[in-house]
Amino acid sequence: MTAAAKKRSDTIGQPPGALVYMGDKSDKEIEITISTYTSEKYNETVTKSLREVDLSRRDSQVTWININGLHRIKDLEYLGQYFHLHPLVLEDIVHTDQRPKLEEFGSYLFFIVKMLQLDGMEVDYEQVSIILGDHFVISLHEHEEDIFAPVRQRLQAGTGRIRGAGADYLAYALLDLIVDHYFLILESLGEGIEDIEGELLDRPSPDTLSQIHRLKRDTIMMRRAVWPLREVVSRLERSDSPFVQDHTLLYLKDAYDHVTMVIDSIETYRDILGGMLDIYLSGVSNRLNEVMMVLTIMATIFIPLTFIAGVYGMNFRYMPELEWRWGYFAVLIGMAGLAVGMLLYFWRKGWIGWRRPNPDPFAHLDLKKPRP
Amino acid sequence: MTAAAKKRSDTIGQPPGALVYMGDKSDKEIEITISTYTSEKYNETVTKSLREVDLSRRDSQVTWININGLHRIKDLEYLGQYFHLHPLVLEDIVHTDQRPKLEEFGSYLFFIVKMLQLDGMEVDYEQVSIILGDHFVISLHEHEEDIFAPVRQRLQAGTGRIRGAGADYLAYALLDLIVDHYFLILESLGEGIEDIEGELLDRPSPDTLSQIHRLKRDTIMMRRAVWPLREVVSRLERSDSPFVQDHTLLYLKDAYDHVTMVIDSIETYRDILGGMLDIYLSGVSNRLNEVMMVLTIMATIFIPLTFIAGVYGMNFRYMPELEWRWGYFAVLIGMAGLAVGMLLYFWRKGWIGWRRPNPDPFAHLDLKKPRP
Amino acid sequence: MTAAAKKRSDTIGQPPGALVYMGDKSDKEIEITISTYTSEKYNETVTKSLREVDLSRRDSQVTWININGLHRIKDLEYLGQYFHLHPLVLEDIVHTDQRPKLEEFGSYLFFIVKMLQLDGMEVDYEQVSIILGDHFVISLHEHEEDIFAPVRQRLQAGTGRIRGAGADYLAYALLDLIVDHYFLILESLGEGIEDIEGELLDRPSPDTLSQIHRLKRDTIMMRRAVWPLREVVSRLERSDSPFVQDHTLLYLKDAYDHVTMVIDSIETYRDILGGMLDIYLSGVSNRLNEVMMVLTIMATIFIPLTFIAGVYGMNFRYMPELEWRWGYFAVLIGMAGLAVGMLLYFWRKGWIGWRRPNPDPFAHLDLKKPRP
Amino acid sequence: MTAAAKKRSDTIGQPPGALVYMGDKSDKEIEITISTYTSEKYNETVTKSLREVDLSRRDSQVTWININGLHRIKDLEYLGQYFHLHPLVLEDIVHTDQRPKLEEFGSYLFFIVKMLQLDGMEVDYEQVSIILGDHFVISLHEHEEDIFAPVRQRLQAGTGRIRGAGADYLAYALLDLIVDHYFLILESLGEGIEDIEGELLDRPSPDTLSQIHRLKRDTIMMRRAVWPLREVVSRLERSDSPFVQDHTLLYLKDAYDHVTMVIDSIETYRDILGGMLDIYLSGVSNRLNEVMMVLTIMATIFIPLTFIAGVYGMNFRYMPELEWRWGYFAVLIGMAGLAVGMLLYFWRKGWIGWRRPNPDPFAHLDLKKPRP
């Protein structure tokens, strides 16, 4: 988040539409996959540069251009010229801190979605731009990983309705794949929460605290990526764009339901995590109570005993008890009695737990109650 | 929740409409009950497979197909073909982590509701799918338990208006039964809250904390199941579907009122539970205060006395007091006086409670006030 | 609340419209008062059963039937038949856990309101159902107490516009009386809050905590009763029902303003009470601080002194100080100096309060600052 | 607030429109100022009773009747008769716990606003009622103070557009004056918050706590007075009343902006105060930590030393160390070493602050870490 924002400051004063890629620059080549298909056949071309391939397309087939990697500005500019994309669209593609959004242009629809993937313990955010036009789809994303492989496999296999259903259904399939990945992150979050929940009540630790904090941050960040997507899908569904056919609407409605389920889960997790922090704080206070009780019991038993020992350690000449035959043993017995009395008192107070006498022992003791 | 979500990850990249049951798979047979009735008569057929029975229906009677158990995909596919259900509808039926929702199709209405039942201390969530068409109702749910038995009994008995009121009234009756079960859960939640409330102020324990946490989670989860239902019922009421007759609308309005009452109670419980956590924390702090007071009183009384005893235990050659005849007794009396003075001081401070002297004793003491 | 909800579970599976009274059953007779009036004269009949009286009414006069007690189902059924009330209306009347609501039927308006009365420290919730039709008003409530006596007295006296203003104005007058009672509860809440506020800052006690909790619950419950009423009155005001005359609208608007004022006060109290809990917690922490300071001061002064006394209580053969003539007195003076030094240190730290030296004494001491 | 509400209970059962003044009754005379002006000249009459003056007005001039004090019900009734005011309007004027509101009648607009003035540390709330009709404005408020003096001075001076701009502009000028006073209160709140902020981080005290509480209450109460005003001004601006001329609309829009700025500030203060309470609590905990560290350091150093002294104070016959020539000095040196070691340990732990060794010293110590 902040990594991308850092780049923002370099663009101050630049005219809008200036192409400056905001993500991590890499030396890797970008990889471009061009798939053309009809319900009968499927062709695939993989290239390093858009200029080297034939982008001409026919109405009888659907063309899908997938670009992995955004750091080659020249290729994007060529793409923009070829498909007559607005400069602001190109700018949005390379400024990878955009919110998910949908924009309708005369000859194409442009939308931005966030792809979320688990990278170890961290959630990896990647901006995916999709352009849906007349019989073509262009998808662009930052990293070199081929996130859309499952869709391409379905295209190759030719099973299901995907090959015969047009460019809008392909765009939906990409969107659906991205939303499916959200469920993966949610599962991981849900497991993290269950793990914490277990140790929260049994043995809270500073580690638990930092995990709650991390999960809370994750839900906040994920929320930010998913909330605006709901509106994107909703507007896509309600738009009367010529690029979205009627029989695709039902699938978009399904995607909308899925996004709503994701949002629902995020909000539920937020609620639960919020409550956990309070529980943690209460648990820590409970523990402090316990520590203090141990100290208080020890101190309260031995401090008076030490005082008594101190009294008979005084060197006064006239201390009659010292001369008594059984004085020492009497004092020892007295001390033992005092200790037992103290323990009994703590037991009644419920601080020592081998058996609980009555539900509210305070009622019988008018001493040491906090002042009302 | 997470159990169902776990299955989600297996479906990534699959085309929409693929039927993969998400709940607990079981080896049990599914049980299908087909009821047909007019205002005059009632027929019931129980079967293990849809293929074995005659599903043809006449306009003069209402057909209700109730299916307990969703793990037999083949039967669902047969049902889908027979009633021309959309593939996404079938997918929603077996993906049991759906939100409650209503979808209108040309030849039927499809809605998803959550059945909540108490299973010991746990709330059991079950997805119920209801399809309402022209003179037929199909209801599907996960578990083998026959949750709709009371409605079937009313149909058999033939009392009330249920036999003569059409398929839409039957669908309403199923919905109404589900909402009635929510009140049961609410009662259980309400009792749980009252139980906690009692011990919260008298004797808070870590156990109370974990109960508050559990109840809070329950309200969060229940909220998630009930909130979207309100919109379902509202849209059902406002829809101009030909499958909902005018005289059923008033009953739907009644169901809407009930759902609103449930939501109202959930929000109230959430509010109360939220406050309880704060009260618990305050209660724990109060208790810590009490423990610390005991320690402070004991230490503050005996530490100076022990010091005095230590002084007269020193072995200096010239310590005139040691030679005095009544030295020992004078010291004992001095110690007793000191102890009484301390107790008096604590009594005035209100830390010892046999009688409270004045409302704000601090005003008289300029010592030991926390620094402003 | 939960008492009524408990009854809900008994009605599961029952057809809608079944009359089961949910409140406290009592053996008392119900009391029915029938008032008929024109601007000229006023008649009143008190009876135990509806069947014994003549309910026929003329357009030239207004008939008001007031029923105290809902446990006599037979009478309600008779009323329902006579006035052609919908079964769901009768069901709502006896299910006394309804939310306030307004329902428009062809020949009457039906609305439910909550009457709140102070019963000692507890708020007593009673459901009041009002049916407004052509020249008649029916009001029903649970308890035998005659809550509408002030309105009846105004009718008898014949002062003001009430006798000449029609049935809708009468219904308004009943509503207005109920809303007026809310102000009584608000006053009591406001006084409770002011009481707590006083002791909150001076001498917080566990008792304060339980009072805050109680008041918070009261506002939550009251909120639940009053929020929906606002919509009821608003819809009544905006409805184009023939039973509400134009010149009554202004009075309804006035009632709407009053309900809004009540809601405003409830929200304000909630806000204030929410803040109070935080203040309480801070107050308890302050008090703990104070207790700990006393302990720390005592221990920190006497522990080193006791150590010194212990040193000179050792029995080594060669301890030169013990032989000195003024050794004992030197040690006593040294101890006194140490104690004074400690007190001075605490005074500079601001823990002892006869005079505060400088605003931030920590700046001068580099010791014992918590580690940043 | 509660003072006014107390009076509410006296009006239960009274017919609406009954005039009972709810504010503080006083024996003072009310003061009535009648100003008539055209763009050329200005007349002013001050009287004690409305009956004594000529209220007839001409269309060529604007009449402004300003009444200080509402306890003379007779005068208000006369006013009501003369200007044909609705009884509910008169009731609202004397029930001084109204929310700000606007009501449109056929021959006049009636709106209620709250005047806020600083009275020492307290905020004083006063209800101001303004009636705007055809060429006249009536303003009524509770206290005898002449709050509208600045407007009257501008009328007398005849500068600016106020004399030539009609009754609606006069009403706007009164409203604008009231809103200007809100900024005064806001300034005072803002200064209070800045004062607290200073001591919050340096030296939090129970006093800070009570100040935060007071300021929080003030913002809650002020919010209650100002939020509804926004709607009043907005509706005034959007109303197509004949009494509001087009060229005044721009001024009303300006007033609307001012009210929005006030609301903005209140919400900001609320946010800041809410955060302050959390900071305070954290600060108190920090302080407790500090106190406990002092105690722990002292106790941890001296308790073992005292134990050693105690060992050599035992009276066993065979204790070889006691006979050694340098035993005493060896023990003293050993004690000093132990103390230095302890201090070093605390210094590494960062509890003693003359220099901090490494950012996380815990990494080197596997002892005493709280159990994860």
Add this chain to the structure above:
Amino acid sequence: MTAAAKKRSDTIGQPPGALVYMGDKSDKEIEITISTYTSEKYNETVTKSLREVDLSRRDSQVTWININGLHRIKDLEYLGQYFHLHPLVLEDIVHTDQRPKLEEFGSYLFFIVKMLQLDGMEVDYEQVSIILGDHFVISLHEHEEDIFAPVRQRLQAGTGRIRGAGADYLAYALLDLIVDHYFLILESLGEGIEDIEGELLDRPSPDTLSQIHRLKRDTIMMRRAVWPLREVVSRLERSDSPFVQDHTLLYLKDAYDHVTMVIDSIETYRDILGGMLDIYLSGVSNRLNEVMMVLTIMATIFIPLTFIAGVYGMNFRYMPELEWRWGYFAVLIGMAGLAVGMLLYFWRKGWIGWRRPNPDPFAHLDLKKPRP
């Protein structure tokens, strides 16, 4: 904020439209830059007073008047007369505590925006007023710094579409520059949050607390400046003003997206900071726990040992152990055993951390558990 508000109190009772500058008065000259340009050429005039230059403009070129400094009221009045600005517009320009807003007048659009700049650690708020009319733009701001220099440079250079795109595009460019600066502040906030996050979990200090407080305040203040801007841009985009050409709308939409991104980030930061305060409080409690454990371990080990030493320091005549040959060594060994036992107990309890025995050792110990 409060500095500006302070000035408000001076304007009470003044007629609206009175020009009193609210910012810091300075003796510096104001600087006025007048740029006129067509797509072919660019002229620039810098002056100290508006009266000295020729403001006449032609339709073929765009005129941009930029004024740095608002304290020269005379110049503003001259500007107002020349361009026929409404008095309230001039008032809003000098009252620098306005909320961002858009106002449409017949011959110009007027909008107020807040420029935010980092001034060391502080955020500096400056009010920028922009007037967009037919072929002219007037921009006014408080400080002498030339914040719009980057736009002027682009005009001079003549690259991009700025020279040929009209006055509305210029106004957009100014707005865009201001929004770009918000990202700078966001970056700084984001870095601040990351810094705190690091130390929050490792080593929380009072300093961390005050930084959280500062950042929280900053987000609150920034939120206040940016939220209303969203509506300004949205209304600008949707307005059908003749001064905004169609091809500029797309750029305004882009600006709207940017403002939404800023708001999104602010809300995210608020959420994260809110959670941090809770984490901090938990961290402080953890630390207190740790301190208390050290104290409790030390006290609990040495207090009983000291008591034993005290017992054998008593001076009773008949104490048989004292006479035993190995009594002293037996006691020493006993003491060591007791200490080792205590350490073992604390180790099982998990308070001492060299190895953790079992996850929940409490299960084995029925002693000292807090009372349930």
